Amino acid sequence: MGHLSTHVLDTMHGCPAAGMQLTLQRIHPDGSVETLQHITLNDDGRNDGGALLKAESMAQGRYRLLFSVAAYFRQRGVTLPDPPFIDVVPIDFGIHDAQGHYHVPLLVSPWSYATYRGS
Numbered sequence: 705m706g707h708l709s710t711h712v713l714d715t716m717h718g719c720p721a722a723g724m725q726l727t728l729q730r731i732h733p734d735g736s737v738e739t740l741q742h743i744t745l746n747d748d749g750r751n752d753g754g755a756l757l758k759a760e761s762m763a764q765g766r767y768r769l770l771f772s773v774a775a776y777f778r779q780r781g782v783t784l785p786d787p788p789f790i791d792v793v794p795i796d797f798g799i800h801d802a803q804g805h806y807h808v809p810l811l812v813s814p815w816s817y818a819t820y821r822g823s
């Protein structure tokens with residue numbers, strides 16, 4: 705059965721991004737945006753509830769993940785400029801197969817980030 709998951713790693717400190725805030729949105733064909741959920745990542749840098757979208761909620765379409773990077777690093781005691789170089793990381797992606805497993809990891813520091821479709 706299909707599902708959507710994420711995992712965030714803090715590459716500055718070499719650990720999961722525990723406590724980072726994340727927002728999941730659906731982007732409708734008319735361009736309107738619907739917020740599906742706000743979560744706080746657990747000690748492993750993942751959602752406590754497991755998948756962000758479970759099989760019954762999976763639907764073909766466009767989605768966006770918003771990772772609150774600057775707030776996370778400030779919470780960790782990192783001094784950032786104002787405005788920060790990276791504040792919120794938006795990742796827009798598509799779900800073509802609602803039965804598929806979509807994993808969107810994020811590797812992040814205050815100065816860089818990388819993502820890919822994981823397994």
